[in-house]
Amino acid sequence: MENLKSYIQENKDRFLNELFELIRIPSISSIEANKPDMYRAAEMWKNLLLQAGADRAEVYETKGNPVTYGEKIVDPKAPTVLVYAHMDVMPVDPIELWTSNPFEPEIREGKIWARGADDDKGQGFMHAKAFEYLVKTNQLKVNVKFMIEGEEEIGSPSLPQWCKDHKEMLKADIILVSDTGMIAPDTPSITTGLRGLSYWQVEVTGPNRDLHSGLFGGAVANPINVLSKMIAGMLDDNNRITIPGFYDDVVEVTAEERALMAKAPFSLEKYEKALDLTEVTGELGFTTTERTGMRPTFDVCGIWGGYTGEGAKTVIPSKAYAKISTRLVPNQKHDKIAVLFKNHFENIAPKGVRVKVEYLHGGQGYLCPIDLPAYMAAEKAYETVYGKRPVPVRSGGSIPIISSFEEILGIKSILMGFGLESDAIHSPNENFPLEQFFNGIETIPYFYKYFTEINK
Amino acid sequence: MENLKSYIQENKDRFLNELFELIRIPSISSIEANKPDMYRAAEMWKNLLLQAGADRAEVYETKGNPVTYGEKIVDPKAPTVLVYAHMDVMPVDPIELWTSNPFEPEIREGKIWARGADDDKGQGFMHAKAFEYLVKTNQLKVNVKFMIEGEEEIGSPSLPQWCKDHKEMLKADIILVSDTGMIAPDTPSITTGLRGLSYWQVEVTGPNRDLHSGLFGGAVANPINVLSKMIAGMLDDNNRITIPGFYDDVVEVTAEERALMAKAPFSLEKYEKALDLTEVTGELGFTTTERTGMRPTFDVCGIWGGYTGEGAKTVIPSKAYAKISTRLVPNQKHDKIAVLFKNHFENIAPKGVRVKVEYLHGGQGYLCPIDLPAYMAAEKAYETVYGKRPVPVRSGGSIPIISSFEEILGIKSILMGFGLESDAIHSPNENFPLEQFFNGIETIPYFYKYFTEINK
Numbered sequence: 001m002e003n004l005k006s007y008i009q010e011n012k013d014r015f016l017n018e019l020f021e022l023i024r025i026p027s028i029s030s031i032e033a034n035k036p037d038m039y040r041a042a043e044m045w046k047n048l049l050l051q052a053g054a055d056r057a058e059v060y061e062t063k064g065n066p067v068t069y070g071e072k073i074v075d076p077k078a079p080t081v082l083v084y085a086h087m088d089v090m091p092v093d094p095i096e097l098w099t100s101n102p103f104e105p106e107i108r109e110g111k112i113w114a115r116g117a118d119d120d121k122g123q124g125f126m127h128a129k130a131f132e133y134l135v136k137t138n139q140l141k142v143n144v145k146f147m148i149e150g151e152e153e154i155g156s157p158s159l160p161q162w163c164k165d166h167k168e169m170l171k172a173d174i175i176l177v178s179d180t181g182m183i184a185p186d187t188p189s190i191t192t193g194l195r196g197l198s199y200w201q202v203e204v205t206g207p208n209r210d211l212h213s214g215l216f217g218g219a220v221a222n223p224i225n226v227l228s229k230m231i232a233g234m235l236d237d238n239n240r241i242t243i244p245g246f247y248d249d250v251v252e253v254t255a256e257e258r259a260l261m262a263k264a265p266f267s268l269e270k271y272e273k274a275l276d277l278t279e280v281t282g283e284l285g286f287t288t289t290e291r292t293g294m295r296p297t298f299d300v301c302g303i304w305g306g307y308t309g310e311g312a313k314t315v316i317p318s319k320a321y322a323k324i325s326t327r328l329v330p331n332q333k334h335d336k337i338a339v340l341f342k343n344h345f346e347n348i349a350p351k352g353v354r355v356k357v358e359y360l361h362g363g364q365g366y367l368c369p370i371d372l373p374a375y376m377a378a379e380k381a382y383e384t385v386y387g388k389r390p391v392p393v394r395s396g397g398s399i400p401i402i403s404s405f406e407e408i409l410g411i412k413s414i415l416m417g418f419g420l421e422s423d424a425i426h427s428p429n430e431n432f433p434l435e436q437f438f439n440g441i442e443t444i445p446y447f448y449k450y451f452t453e454i455n456k
Numbered sequence: 457m458e459n460l461k462s463y464i465q466e467n468k469d470r471f472l473n474e475l476f477e478l479i480r481i482p483s484i485s486s487i488e489a490n491k492p493d494m495y496r497a498a499e500m501w502k503n504l505l506l507q508a509g510a511d512r513a514e515v516y517e518t519k520g521n522p523v524t525y526g527e528k529i530v531d532p533k534a535p536t537v538l539v540y541a542h543m544d545v546m547p548v549d550p551i552e553l554w555t556s557n558p559f560e561p562e563i564r565e566g567k568i569w570a571r572g573a574d575d576d577k578g579q580g581f582m583h584a585k586a587f588e589y590l591v592k593t594n595q596l597k598v599n600v601k602f603m604i605e606g607e608e609e610i611g612s613p614s615l616p617q618w619c620k621d622h623k624e625m626l627k628a629d630i631i632l633v634s635d636t637g638m639i640a641p642d643t644p645s646i647t648t649g650l651r652g653l654s655y656w657q658v659e660v661t662g663p664n665r666d667l668h669s670g671l672f673g674g675a676v677a678n679p680i681n682v683l684s685k686m687i688a689g690m691l692d693d694n695n696r697i698t699i700p701g702f703y704d705d706v707v708e709v710t711a712e713e714r715a716l717m718a719k720a721p722f723s724l725e726k727y728e729k730a731l732d733l734t735e736v737t738g739e740l741g742f743t744t745t746e747r748t749g750m751r752p753t754f755d756v757c758g759i760w761g762g763y764t765g766e767g768a769k770t771v772i773p774s775k776a777y778a779k780i781s782t783r784l785v786p787n788q789k790h791d792k793i794a795v796l797f798k799n800h801f802e803n804i805a806p807k808g809v810r811v812k813v814e815y816l817h818g819g820q821g822y823l824c825p826i827d828l829p830a831y832m833a834a835e836k837a838y839e840t841v842y843g844k845r846p847v848p849v850r851s852g853g854s855i856p857i858i859s860s861f862e863e864i865l866g867i868k869s870i871l872m873g874f875g876l877e878s879d880a881i882h883s884p885n886e887n888f889p890l891e892q893f894f895n896g897i898e899t900i901p902y903f904y905k906y907f908t909e910i911n912k
Contacts (some may be wrong), residue, residue, distance in 0.1 A: 030767030091769055094666075120799075154767055181671075195670060208732035210550075212882040214651060214853030217783050218753035219720045219744045221737045224778075225687065225756055234687035235681065276664035281677045281808040288675045300681055301771050302762035307779060311486030311610055312655045312816040313547055314781055314854075315757050315882055322680075323763060326772055327673050348721040359767040376874035397670030398770075426668040426771055 007133050008441055015441070016112075020105045022087075023114045029065060029088035029154045038150045041087040042066040045148045046129045053135030054146070060166075061146035064158035065150030069169070072135065073143045079455040080143040082172035082411065084130075084401070085124025085179065086152030089116040090426045094123030110434050115433040123178035123418060124148060126437065139445070141452040145172055149401070152179070155199070155361025156401040160425030163408045168240045173455070174374040175405055176447065178440060179252065180395055185266055185435065188382040191415040192376065193394030194402060195294065196328030196365035198337045199301075202345060203356040204320045205231070210306075211435050212355045213314040217375035221352030222303045223320040230348055230355075231322065234298050238284035241298045241326070243337075243344045246408035251292045251331045261289060264391050264401065274421075297327040323360075327396060334362030334400075363400015368412060378414050381446035385439055416447065457901050463589050464897055469896070472568075474504065475581045476561045478543075479570045485521060485544035485610045494606045497543040498522040501604045504584045510589030510602070520614035521606030525625070528591065529599045535911040536599040537904065538628035538867065539587075540857070541580025541635065544689060545572040546882045549783075552711050553884035566890050573888040575881035577891065579874060580604065582893065586900035595901070597908040601628055601631050605857070610636070611655070611817025612857040619864045629911070630830040631861055633902065634896065634902035636851055636873030641891065643721060644838040646831065647871040649749065649850030651820035652784030654793045655757075658801060660686070660776045666762075669770040677808030679776040680761045686804055686811075687778065690754050697754045697782070699800045705788045709750045717745060730877075749851030753783040779788035779816075783852060788817030790856075819856015824868060829910045830900035833873040837902035841895055 008015075028034045029043040042059045049057040049070030057070030065088065092102040092115050100106045105114035127146070134140035147170065149159050163170060168292040180191040206223040207216070236242055253261075266289050272280060282291040291297075305320030307313035326341070328334055342357040347354040368375060368391050382390040394413075396438060402413045424430050464471075505513040505526030513526030521544065524661045548558040548571050556562045561570035568578060583602070590596040603607045603626065605615050617911075619626060636647040662679040663672070690697055696835040702756040709717075722745050730734060737748040760777030763769035776828040782797070784790055798813040824831060826848050838846040851871075858869045879885050 008881055030765070030769065031827045091763070091765055093763070093765065095478065098663075133697045153769075181478070196771070198771065201768075206733070209553075209880070210883045211731070212853060213753075213757055214653070214783055215750075215756045215779055215851065215877070216542045216731075216748065216753050217781075217852060218733060218747040218751055219736055219852075222732060222755045224759050225691065225754070228684040228687035228756065228759070229691075231681065235685075275667070275672075275676060277676060277808060279807040280675055282675050282808070291674040292670075292672065295674055297669075298681070299669045299673050299772055300684065301669055302763065302764045302773070303680050303776065304764040306756065306758035307549070308545070308758045308760040308777070309547055309549065310484070310488065311547075312657075312779065312781075313486065313757060313882070314655065315655070316755055317758070318482060321764075323768065325669055325673075325768075340578035350737070351735045352733060354734065388476070395671065396673060396675075397672065398666060412788070421671070424665065425671075426769070427666045439555065 001449060002139065004442055004445055007137065008438055015129055018231060021115050022121050022125060022239065023105045024103055024442045026103045027088050027150065028091050029151050030091055038051055038065040038088065041066045045316065046070065046086055049146055052132035054127050059102060060162065062158035062162045067150065067159065067162055069143065070146040071163040072140065074140055075143065078142050079145055080145060081451065082145045082147060082175045084147050084175050084177045085127060086120045086149050088153050089121065090153050094428060099429055107434070111431040112149045112434065112437065113429060115430050117430050118419045118423040119181045119430065120152065122432040123440065123445060126178060126418070126440040127444060128442045134448060138447065139386055145170065146283055152399065152401065155363055157361060158450035160408055163405070167409060170409055172411055175411050175413040176416060177399070177413050178403065178416050178418055179399055180397065180415045181418055181419035181421060181423070183265060183391060183393065185420065188386040188388055188390035189393045190366045190378055190390045191395045191417055192370055192392040193330060194335050194366040195396055195398050196330070196332055196363050197325060197341060197359045197400055198244040198334045199325040200340065200341060201358045201360055202322050202324060204317060205256060205354045206352065207287040207316065207318055209318050211316040213316045216316055220316060221350065222316045224317060226320060226350060226353050227305070227320040230345065231300055234349060239282055241296065241342045242453040243339050243340050249332045250296060250329050259392070260291065261293065262279055262287070262392060264289065276288070293394035295403055296329055296332060299325050301325050327335065330363055330365035330367045332365065334364055338362055366402045372412060374414050374451060377418050377450035377454055378447050380450045381443050385443045388408060388418065410452045420427045457905060459597065460589065460901055462896060463593065464894055471585055475578060478577050478581060479561045479572050480559055483544050483606065484547050485607050486547055488706070488776045494521040494544065498524045498606060501543055502526065505602055508584050508588035514903045516618065518618045522819040523606065523615065523618055524604040525602065527599070527601040528596065530596055531599065536601060536628040537624060537633045537907065538601045538603060539583045540625055541583060541604050541632045541633050542576045542606065543604050543605045544574070544609050545577065546609050550884060555885055563890070567887040568890065568893065569885060569887045571886050573886050574875045574879040575886065576608065576635045578888040578893055579896065582634060582874070582896040583900060585897045590901055590904060596904065598904060600909045601626065608855065608857065612860070613817060615857055616864055619861070626865055626912060628827060628867055631867050632867040632872060633858065633869050634872050634874055635855055636853065636871045637720060637875035637877060637879070639847060639849065644842040644844055644846035645772050645849045646834055646846045647851045647873055648824045648826060648848040650822040651669035651852055651854050652788055652790050652819050653781060653854040653856055654784065654788070654790045654797065655781040655817040656797060657814045657816055658778050658780060661774060661810045662808065663772065663774055663908065665774050667772040672772055676772060678772045679804065679809055680773060681814055682806060682809050683778060685763070686801065687756055689804060695738055697752065701795065701796050701798050706752060706785055714746065717749065722746065748868060749850035750785060752785055752788060755781050757781050774895060783820055786821035786823045788821065789818055793911045794818055808903045819854055820859035822858045824870065828868060830870050830907060833910055834872050834903050834905045835904035837887055837899050840902045841899045
């Protein structure tokens with residue numbers, strides 16, 4: 001790749017300035033009030049693609065947030081790479097735990113600190129710049145399409161329909177995505193598995209109004225007591241999920257594959273220390289990496305009800321709420337799980353309360369075979385830049401849309417992630433090391449090179 | 457009682473205007489920022505007492521909020537009544553459920569609507585006006601002392617010490633309190649029992665920061681899952697509290713007394729309908745009135761943790777919190793229960809989390825014998841105004857300071873309440889019927905009359 005390192009070196013500051021412009025837009029997809037920011041982000045992505053060398057780029061409406069699509073067709077007969085990224089970000093609370101403004105990126109300690117610095121503005125942006133390099137230096141030999149969506153963090157509710165509506169336009173040989181991480185800066189890895197997700201909000205109602213806990217305590221169902229008990233019953237003493245039928249579609253991983261996965265470098269001591277944990281916990285009979293990589297989970301992501309202010313208020317609240325998620329393994333169907341949970345939650349509701357279950361979003365898991373030619377191209381690209389062959393890993397995270405791409409468009413995805421565990425995505429003080437950012441911009445062009453060669 | 461009805465009739469509007477002035481002060485004792493309001497309320501009480509005819513009235517400092525004390529000594533040898541009330545009120549959230557501003561009283565449907573309309577500004581104020589009537593019409597034959605505190609809603613942490621420091625000044629034969637309710641407007645009742653209270657805030661910490669529920673889910677203890685399970689375990693399937701030793705000091709009520717209590721009018725159907733309950737619940741083997749009147753309880757008054765905003769955020773929070781209270785029956789010691797709970801909560805904490813337990817406040821229960829002369833004077837006073845002999849009842853609520861008075865000052869209290877269940881104290885849309893307010897001002901002077909006669 002001609003002048004790749006020098007191109008990056010010469011354009012370093014411009015790259016960062018452009019990325020920072022994108023980060024400054026608070027495109028939080030889960031908050032309705034930030035809707036105009038989604039359009040600002042979509043327009044900025046359109047301009048980024050055009051400036052990088054796309055033949056055309058447009059902002060498309062969907063039933064939800066907009067999608068920016070751009071393309072450069074070098075030869076209708078050449079293979080096509082479809083780059084997917086998302087322009088939306090997670091909310092920022094608890095805001096008081098951020099060291100600097102989440103939407104005013106800062107460089108400290110060799111890292112970019114901001115919401116979206118990694119997930120997925122930083123990582124998505126690398127593809128725009130790798131593409132720019134290939135176009136400006138006349139080294140692009142395959143067609144490139146970009147699809148940048150605005151609803152990934154809320155489960156991509158509108159993108160499947162949009163893909164169906166634009167199936168012809170989106171035709172490609174492989175989808176390329178940087179929205180995952182690697183094991184360590186000196187241990188590149190490619191994510192070959194993703195967990196699926198189901199996410200609900202539940203509401204438990206006891207009396208029709210908040211009550212004095214003295215006058216009524218002991219005689220009416222307290223919705224917080226009840227909700228706590230319902231949640232507690234969802235996991236047994238071995239931390240197995242008790243929802244009937246929940247494990248029916250879980251494919252048990254073979255002893256051979258478990259042995260292979262166990263070879264990935266992992267220090268339990270460092271893991272516990274980094275999180276300040278007295279001890280890890282989880283499903284009996286599995287290791288920490290197995291628990292996140294190949295097993296489903298049940299986590300309450302939020303709970304609230306009653307008096308949560310300063311001091312003491314003696315009240316039995318009328319309602320209590322929780323946001324509940326399960327992570328699913330590839331063969332589990334999220335819409336089936338959605339129904340199993342709802343039925344179970346309604347069934348176990350005790351007398352004296354009413355419950356409501358709302359399905360907020362979900363997505364399927366995904367598996368990528370490591371003998372796919374595009375996988376091998378990605379493998380070589382990492383090896384060229386990092387000097388080491390990347391390890392295939394199964395991630396605990398979910399990108400629900402990846403399995404939809406396979407279903408709707410019939411295209412596999414390659415998950416070339418450059419994030420690190422310390423990037424604190426979805427948390428306060430999200431960050432992205434400059435080294436990973438520039439290494440990513442350097443690695444991606446090699447993927448195009450090897451992918452072109454394989455397809456010759 | 458000479459001209460009692462006409463005195464009330466003639467001064468009706470002035471009484472309401474004065475009460476409204478008092479209500480407009482947002483004297484919420486649990487919120488530090490409202491501290492200056494406590495002093496404004498204390499000064500207003502001082503002026504109310506002086507205007508009503510007190511020889512002297514003063515605002516006393518305590519370690520916490522101020523106490524207003526006033527007195528009129530008609531004859532050092534005459535018996536003395538000590539009136540106790542509180543000037544502080546509960547917080548107002550959820551504020552959006554109020555029909556009108558909680559600190560701008562409105563009269564609608566024959567009721568005063570405001571925070572404190574009943575508890576305890578409305579009821580406390582009735583004593584000032586009954587006293588005013590007795591002074592202005594020269595019918596006061598006993599000494600009267602007023603002690604109005606500002607920390608009742610947070611468990612009166614400073615008043616016991618203040619009582620110890622002013623034991624001589626507070627000497628009295630009986631304490632008179634209107635801070636409870638009666639069964640119905642046509643069924644007067646006097647509260648003879650109060651439950652005690654212990655109230656904690658607990659904190660459960662898992663990882664040292666909020667984590668992505670995909671990348672870490674299944675491998676680290678989720679503090680919300682854990683807290684829910686810890687809470688759930690506090691009650692067994694019969695709704696009995698599982699804290700070891702919790703029931704040790706509970707005096708079981710005799711079959712005879714239970715039969716007597718069962719004679720108080722109570723409609724389960726109306727109770728369920730008023731609260732829109734599908735069914736009542738509670739400790740196995742007890743009726744609804746027994747559950748609130750003679751049994752201890754375990755209620756979570758507030759819970760929070762993780763993402764509680766709009767939409768979905770896939771996070772494992774670092775911390776989860778709850779505010780937990782138990783109501784205690786008279787023989788249980790709140791400070792003993794405080795320790796039993798803390799030890800138990802710490803003991804049941806599973807591996808992988810750290811827990812903190814903070815004791816916010818507590819108080820003892822109270823029992824008043826129905827053959828006490830002052831009780832009989834109160835009984836006759838109600839009978840005079842309401843035309844019916846009041847029923848003695850045990851309330852589920854707590855006024856922690858009442859048992860402290862007995863302990864420190866050696867004086868029993870008479871709980872002459874005029875509140876109704878529909879007053880929604882501690883809830884949004886607190887209210888107090890004008891009829892009860894004026895009946896209260898009419899009933900109290902008769903207490904003084906009969907109390908004077910008994911003591912002759």
